[in-house]
Amino acid sequence: MGAIGLSGIRKVFPDGTVAVNDVDLEIDDGEFVVFVGPSGCGKTTLLRLISGLETITAGQLRFDGQVINEVSPRERNMAMVFQNYALYPHMTVRQNIAFALRVRKFRQSEIDERVNEAARILDLAELLERKPKQLSGGQRQRVAMGRAIVRHPGAFLLDEPLSNLDAKLRVQLRTELRRLHERLGVTTIHVTHDQVEAMTLGDRVAIFSEGSLLQYDTPQVLYRQPANIFVAGFIGSPAMNFLEAALVGGGDGPAVSMGDTRLALGPQATGVAARLGDTLLLGIRPEHLGWRRSGDGAQGALQARVELIEYIEPEAYVSASLIDPSVVVRTADELVGGSQEDTTALAHDDARYLTLRVSADEVPERGEVVDLVVEPDRVRLFDPATGNILGR
Ligand SMILES: Nc1ncnc2c1ncn2[C@@H]1O[C@H](COP(=O)(O)OP(=O)(O)O)[C@@H](O)[C@H]1O
Ligand SMILES: [Mg+2]
CATH class of the missing domain: 2.40.50.140 (Nucleic acid-binding proteins)
Structure with a gap:
């Protein structure tokens, strides 16, 4: 249902920057794939192309077997979680999580049901009436995930969701993310610059450098059979x-x-x-x-x-x-x-x-x-x- 396919995907910004260079990649339904590479290698841009927030210069993007190049972000049924979470400070946790459903005019009973379900899964039930500033970094991160989960999307697109957290919490939430994935089984693309995070989370890991995909395989193969010096030295x-x-x-x-x-x-x-x-x-x-x-x-x-x-x-x-x-x-x-x-x-x-x-x-x-x-x-x-x- 949630397979994602990229063929020859390319993004050139108006100033001539080639941020994504002819990327071919197939992500299976229900797979957890990590995009990793140094800062500036095009990870965020590629995620934004997949979500529809950025227009594709060339190539074909497929989701669930359909070409979606021209489909609006909202109709793509993918939920993106940004690096800085972007929670609304004046809204409670409940209102933050419910926001996307409210905008889409869901019935109140449906909204309540989905928010409570997400709160249960993410262990946020006690915190629903708090404001973001009354939460720890890890709790805010979970709220951001909650906003994505309630949409019941066909895919999660996570852009460095753990990078603003301290090291201990990052490791803990890494495990939680993986568990959440086992439970929901939704296709997930997780972006990070941290190779340890990539290797521990991904069913498969795609390594990028300067807009190009260098190798896409399981962590074991990347480690043992790196295709080139970059992959060998990065991992x-x-x-x-x-x-x-x-x-x-x-x-x-x-x-x-x-x-x-x-x-x-x-x-x-x-x-x-x-x-x-x-x-x-x-x-x-x-x-x-x-x-x-x-x-x-x-x-x-x-x-x-x-x-x-x-x-x-x-x-x-x-x-x-x-x-x-x-x-x-x-x-x-x-x-x-x-x-x-x-x-x-x-x-x-x-x-x-x-x-x-x-x-x-x-x-x-x-x-x-x-x-x-x-x-x-x-x-x-x-x-x-x-x-x-x-x-x-
Ligand atoms: N709107 C834009 N206009 C021009 N160049 C951009 C724009 N957004 C990103 N870039 C450039 O595209 C490249 C990839 O950026 P980005 O996707 O943010 O990398 P990453 O997320 O891997 O750090 C960088 O060289 C960046 O400066
Ligand atoms: Mg980025």
Whole structure:
């Protein structure tokens, strides 16, 4: 009933800004989809195009099998919740929730029934006679959801509904939102710039950069098989480590070399043989990097000095700087464009650090030189020119 389809959707503002660039996307009925990407990547614009608040420059938009490009926002039967909630300060919670129904001239008995139902679902029954200023941030957020729920829409469009809340409440309301979705089963598009929120909430997650859709898949696939450097660097915290590595041949099949270190590749090398001799970008997640006490320069090990240990019990993030000056480290921040909020403290200042994510019970000493252990099957290879993943 509430499937949403986008084909070649494009939005160019009058000043020439291309906010949404040829987006193709299919959302199933009842699915919870998250749009994520850094600020300015076009998430709000795309949501407004879907809701009808903004006109589409090109492409086709479908809802429940019908083309709705020309259908007015009100007739689209979608309910949008805005980032700032926009509650009416002079109205009570009850009046706020009832507002859209009153405007649409619903009977009073129907209005009362729907408002009470929404209040029950959202745990607002005790607060119906209060004004917005007498509510906490989380309660206001629930009222905003209540205004959407009473319309019994075919889809919810939520634009950063949790971003004005403090961290603890955000996590709590995230769970509530997901539960609400399980209960109502209504197609939902949830916009956020927070990749953790995206990965925990979405059945599928669409990642955007500069108006373009980069990848649309389940959180598991995005994490394990990122299509390109942007997705790889954007998803995951601490961020993936990136190193420049030359692809070399050998008796045991393709390998990468970084300075004096050579690492035989696993199945991901399938199909990269044509790039022999090229410098590629190697990506490795912090949890796939281990360490060993250094047997001073054991053959072929990447050696690094432990610079900082951050305890995020029961884990620890270890920042280590590479000893070999010829190995080039690139930061996710530099490759992705400053969109990561929560990388480790050192990640921003110096591109020579790699981050390991280890058990807090198994940390090296600060200042110690260790051999880094790379799990070969976990390595991902990217084309530095296009940013796309290579091999499989
Ligand atoms: N009315 C407008 N006129 C011109 N440019 C706009 C307008 N609204 C948004 N933009 C631009 O479109 C791009 C996408 O904005 P937006 O959809 O708000 O991004 P997001 O919600 O992902 O932060 C940005 O470059 C923004 O400056
Ligand atoms: Mg926005």
